[in-house]
Amino acid sequence: MPDMRKVRMIKKVEPPAELLDSVMARIQSERLREVKTRFWLSSGIALLSLLLLVPALREFNAEAVQSGFSQFSSLLFSDGGIIGAYSQDFAMALAESLPAFGVSLVSSVIFLLLFSLRNIRKDMQIVFGSGFVRSAV
């Protein structure tokens, strides 16, 4: 059973006129802070993955040369016309010599780079432009 006297008192309390604006402003600033944090984090990850891409590509190249993958692949250019006749053995040679670790390493770094670039692109307008109000609304 609610205390009707208290309920009547609450009904009499009028919120200040600027309360809604200040609450909305606070929500907006919190969201902006969150977006900025994500933007700078994504920028850091993008930079890091760009730096990591160089050793990853080096590792892939070293592994591809060591396993013979790059030599077998070069036949596509030198003997592209006739390699079709030996496609089964050629495909097996490529599969057997595939530098799996190097491929996974390069793919992971590229995935990280693209993912962070997507976040940067999405947040850039909000952080540097006036798109936040529109997107918040």
Added chain:
Amino acid sequence: MEEHTTHHTSRFSRWSNRPIFERAAWVVGILIVALLIFKAGEFVGFHKAAFSYRWGENYYRSFEGSRRGFFMDLNGRDFLVGHGTSGSIMSVSSSSIIVQEQGNVEKVVLVTNDTLINSGRQTIAAADLKAGSQVIVIGSPNDTGQIKAKLIRVLPSQQQATQQDPQ
């Protein structure tokens, strides 16, 4: 009858449009792709392991050296590629060549009348193969750990490459 079919189609459509169905379809799709990749890896790995085993078991016979056996030193590599090789020719005989790969792994490559040997834009005879030449071989492995060559590409030597492209 038609109404019955339409009723069933719309029911399936409604059912399949549910997010849970979409998610389940994605999970099943990813599982199928993962399974296919796993099976492909297993298939390729089996062939590599089988060739490496036969290569190791026949090492003594092929190279008249000390027996290395299956667990031979492959210079950090796991298993050998059985459907091809690349490296420099160590020795040439009437029906085979021995190719030394990177990491000093030697493979016997059988050269038959069906083997196509290309050097530059020309097709050459097996007798024209010389020790020291760099080659890329595509072929199929046999039961004694050798590769029956189908295509041999002779790479231009450093000197030839420089002559062709003076820059």
